[in-house]
Amino acid sequence: MSELIFEERADQIHVKGEGPFKLACNRESLAGAVSQRACVFCGSRVVLYPIADALHLVHGPIGCAAYTWDIRGALSSGPELHRLSFSTDLQETDVIFGGEKKLEAALLELIDRHAPKAAFVYSTCIVGIIGDDLQAVCKKVSAAKGIPVIPVQSEGFKGNKREGYLAACKAMFTLMGTGDTSDIGPLSLNILGDFNLAGEIWIIRDYFRRMGIETVANITGDGRVGDIARAHGAALNVVQCSGSTMDLAKMMKEKFGIPFVKVSYFGIEDMAEALYTVARFFKDKDPNMLERTQELVREELAVLYPRLQELRRDLEGKKAAIYVGGAFKAFSLIKAFRHLGMSVVIAGSQTGTEEDYEELAQICDPGTIIVDDANPLELSAFLKEKDVDIFVGGVKERPIAYKLGVGFCDHNHERKEALEGFVGMVNFALEVHRTVMSPVWRFVPRRAGNRPDASLACGSVEERS
Amino acid sequence: MSITEIDPLETPAPAPATAGPKPIKPKAEPFVSTTNACKLCKPLGATLVFKGIEGGVPFLHGSQGCATYMRRYIISHFREPMDIASSSLGEKQAIYGGAANLKKGLLTVMDKYGAGLIGVATTCLTETIGDDVPGALLEFRREFADLELAPVVNVSTPSYSGSHMEGFTAAVRAVADQLVRTGLKTDAVNCFPGFVSCEDLRHLKDVFAAFELPVTLLPDYSETLDGPALEDYEKITSGGTPVKALEAMGGAPASFEFGATLPPPGEAGTAGGLLAARHGVPLHRMGLPIGLRESDAFFQALETVSCRPTPRRHALERGRLLDAFVDGHKYVAQKRCVLYGEEDLLVGLTSFMAEIGVIPVLVAGGGRSGRLKDAVHAACEGLVPEMPEVAEGVDFYDIADKARELAPDLFLGHSKGYRLARELNVPLIRVGFPIHDRFGGHRTRHLCYQGALDLLDRVVNAMIEKKQTDSDIGYGYI
Numbered sequence A: 001m002s003e004l005i006f007e008e009r010a011d012q013i014h015v016k017g018e019g020p021f022k023l024a025c026n027r028e029s030l031a032g033a034v035s036q037r038a039c040v041f042c043g044s045r046v047v048l049y050p051i052a053d054a055l056h057l058v059h060g061p062i063g064c065a066a067y068t069w070d071i072r073g074a075l076s077s078g079p080e081l082h083r084l085s086f087s088t089d090l091q092e093t094d095v096i097f098g099g100e101k102k103l104e105a106a107l108l109e110l111i112d113r114h115a116p117k118a119a120f121v122y123s124t125c126i127v128g129i130i131g132d133d134l135q136a137v138c139k140k141v142s143a144a145k146g147i148p149v150i151p152v153q154s155e156g157f158k159g160n161k162r163e164g165y166l167a168a169c170k171a172m173f174t175l176m177g178t179g180d181t182s183d184i185g186p187l188s189l190n191i192l193g194d195f196n197l198a199g200e201i202w203i204i205r206d207y208f209r210r211m212g213i214e215t216v217a218n219i220t221g222d223g224r225v226g227d228i229a230r231a232h233g234a235a236l237n238v239v240q241c242s243g244s245t246m247d248l249a250k251m252m253k254e255k256f257g258i259p260f261v262k263v264s265y266f267g268i269e270d271m272a273e274a275l276y277t278v279a280r281f282f283k284d285k286d287p288n289m290l291e292r293t294q295e296l297v298r299e300e301l302a303v304l305y306p307r308l309q310e311l312r313r314d315l316e317g318k319k320a321a322i323y324v325g326g327a328f329k330a331f332s333l334i335k336a337f338r339h340l341g342m343s344v345v346i347a348g349s350q351t352g353t354e355e356d357y358e359e360l361a362q363i364c365d366p367g368t369i370i371v372d373d374a375n376p377l378e379l380s381a382f383l384k385e386k387d388v389d390i391f392v393g394g395v396k397e398r399p400i401a402y403k404l405g406v407g408f409c410d411h412n413h414e415r416k417e418a419l420e421g422f423v424g425m426v427n428f429a430l431e432v433h434r435t436v437m438s439p440v441w442r443f444v445p446r447r448a449g450n451r452p453d454a455s456l457a458c459g460s461v462e463e464r465s
Numbered sequence B: 001m002s003i004t005e006i007d008p009l010e011t012p013a014p015a016p017a018t019a020g021p022k023p024i025k026p027k028a029e030p031f032v033s034t035t036n037a038c039k040l041c042k043p044l045g046a047t048l049v050f051k052g053i054e055g056g057v058p059f060l061h062g063s064q065g066c067a068t069y070m071r072r073y074i075i076s077h078f079r080e081p082m083d084i085a086s087s088s089l090g091e092k093q094a095i096y097g098g099a100a101n102l103k104k105g106l107l108t109v110m111d112k113y114g115a116g117l118i119g120v121a122t123t124c125l126t127e128t129i130g131d132d133v134p135g136a137l138l139e140f141r142r143e144f145a146d147l148e149l150a151p152v153v154n155v156s157t158p159s160y161s162g163s164h165m166e167g168f169t170a171a172v173r174a175v176a177d178q179l180v181r182t183g184l185k186t187d188a189v190n191c192f193p194g195f196v197s198c199e200d201l202r203h204l205k206d207v208f209a210a211f212e213l214p215v216t217l218l219p220d221y222s223e224t225l226d227g228p229a230l231e232d233y234e235k236i237t238s239g240g241t242p243v244k245a246l247e248a249m250g251g252a253p254a255s256f257e258f259g260a261t262l263p264p265p266g267e268a269g270t271a272g273g274l275l276a277a278r279h280g281v282p283l284h285r286m287g288l289p290i291g292l293r294e295s296d297a298f299f300q301a302l303e304t305v306s307c308r309p310t311p312r313r314h315a316l317e318r319g320r321l322l323d324a325f326v327d328g329h330k331y332v333a334q335k336r337c338v339l340y341g342e343e344d345l346l347v348g349l350t351s352f353m354a355e356i357g358v359i360p361v362l363v364a365g366g367g368r369s370g371r372l373k374d375a376v377h378a379a380c381e382g383l384v385p386e387m388p389e390v391a392e393g394v395d396f397y398d399i400a401d402k403a404r405e406l407a408p409d410l411f412l413g414h415s416k417g418y419r420l421a422r423e424l425n426v427p428l429i430r431v432g433f434p435i436h437d438r439f440g441g442h443r444t445r446h447l448c449y450q451g452a453l454d455l456l457d458r459v460v461n462a463m464i465e466k467k468q469t470d471s472d473i474g475y476g477y478i
């Protein structure tokens, strides 16, 4: 591998096959290294944001709320309160004298204005420092307005996104056990850890419906406060993505005895396996479910395969790099790329855990670079070194790929294409194909190299003019 | 549908009768919460300024989240890499102070990125815990006196007192304050253009060149945030104003400073004011050259400073602009427009819209300079039947509230007004920052005669398109 850029980060990078696997993770970002990571608040916001009939009030200065205004593609089939950006917009006097009064007044007026089913109040860095008593204010407003008003302890500096996930789970957990569960049947589940980006939850719910299962609560994409309050009545929790809602599943298991299974809806095997896992769980209650599920998978694959084969013809042998928020997603992506005849040569995440990375190292090919909490310098060096054809990441990664003349696929919370489910695999393959096969790479300087039609693209701008 | 729809001579629909403009704020019951802010936070403006200096790396002193969010936000407008370093404070540092992380971060950026300059902006967190950044920087220089250190400029940018525009202005001033050396002479004039697009910056450079005036632009991110496709990923994007040029700004023959709502020009206010007070550089302060008259003011100042007449090329551009004013006037006559965004930009755009005969009915900004109203009224003087309503410190909840009542024909502003424009079914002409839902927002030209012509084309075409879309027939000639 090319030389290390930041010696301090040596143990956060591993090349599969070079020595025994060991990767440091869940560590504070290196100061000055331009981490791709966000903060605790970001983690909470990601998880809770899609609950569409709740008020999401950011208690802090304006930026934290402004930068998270409607940036996610989480769709709702009904109310859209989540798409507004509410803030207490703290001013100097609030910082000096405390922001509790303003918070209370803001909550009261916003609840009057929008009549939400519940309110989440996010604390930001500054609130943690000035020491506003969020609990007390929320309690008071809750009593006055008769809806749950839930503080989310998400001060940004208290760690990375993972801590934010936990804070969000704790906040949601306070809702559970309060709703009526009498009409929930035995073949029922909750969807955890899916955010309904581009309507993905609707795809998954439909599969479950075809299997004969009722979905009680979507947590949190297209989520409703009332559903979450009765989620404890479901027979099973299906948890996607190891990061965001695993804590909630564990809490629910402990308190309500609801078992959970871990799944992924990305790619063919993982999607099918997710459905089979659920079917196996219910096989005693409904002996025909497994059969129905097989039928469903067969039907879907019959449509999917021929299309994939077509695309694969072009993509065979191309190389991909993955840098995503949670590491779990990377597993599915690696398998998905294999279906396209492609190999993954870089795999990394912002917030992977030790177990995540170990699993990742297992399924990667030898030579793959595995990295935790990377930054633009490292990512660009890796992309060049491995000469990849496509980079999968989020908004901040996109310009790195494009500057290097590398294709790109958005696979984060802002994506507008449904990538889950069997249909999602087709969408994914199409998107990969669109970018990898684009003619524009013929012309970019790094690729144009020895092409005769690219003489102008070589060398620096100065030399040309 | 009546046939008169295609008649360009038609009388425009009468404005809906309103019972006189209602004040937006203060309301009967003042709202304390903000819904869909019409502003961003203070350090964001500062990071853009530092990105406009050669070798410049913006550095946020605070926890990691702020830097990451701002990067994301800026990247989605410019579609370019925007690396912002952070001191990545955690819980311990938040309690015991962040100086150690700051120093460590600075070393990392100098060493690994090879920064030519680091611009440190504070965040709400470090302001609240009271970190002494200038003190930490002094210590830093002492501790590492044996190393060759890049210059560091710092600016205090607590978001609880001011928006991204105050952060922008403060960072420009901080550069003039901390970087400029006495006793240097230069032929280059200074230009502080404000927060304009990359295309605007390039156009400004052309204009100065046409007057044969060498210019030091602060900031100049026209290349760093709109770079060419290159062979390699640049650690630090090339372009930006050289630090050497900035150091010599005190010896410049003149400064041009744009912005109708900037703080008064004394030393404490702006870069131009500081250079005038401290180094005796004559200051030409004017609004952003948007529209005819504001551009005229700029060109007049250019004539004065350069002692030469406006070059033929630009005189012709002015002529063509006027010609287009006439050709297009009926399509836009008496259309009612809502404008929102940053204050300086708002004043310029309002001035331009009033010139072409559009009636600005609401001019709304999230900033709180206290100077917007006077500036807008001055810009509209003599051109409009009635002064537009001017609202400061508002959010999109307020703007929506008012706009529904005013029934405008079009919106002029950044992407954040999209939902409202969609609700009211009126065209939104995207200008300023941020533009997340269109391509090429950073390449939009607003300034000088050419920028005015670009804007005019877009406004007129938006009106024509609306007419075509709304018509059952779909006229091919309009």
Ligand code: SF4
Pocket (backbone or CB within 6 Å): A060, A061, A062, A063, A064, A065, A124, A125, B041, B042, B043, B062, B065, B066, B069, B122, B123, B124, B125, B159
């Ligand atoms: S804490 Fe302050 S600086 Fe950071 S994002 Fe929020 S408003 Fe901006």
Ligand code: SF4
Pocket (backbone or CB within 6 Å): A039, A040, A041, A042, A060, A063, A064, A123, A124, A125, A126, A154, A155, A156, A157, B063, B064, B065, B066, B067, B069, B124, B125
């Ligand atoms: S202030 Fe804190 S909570 Fe807000 S964006 Fe910055 S790190 Fe996150």
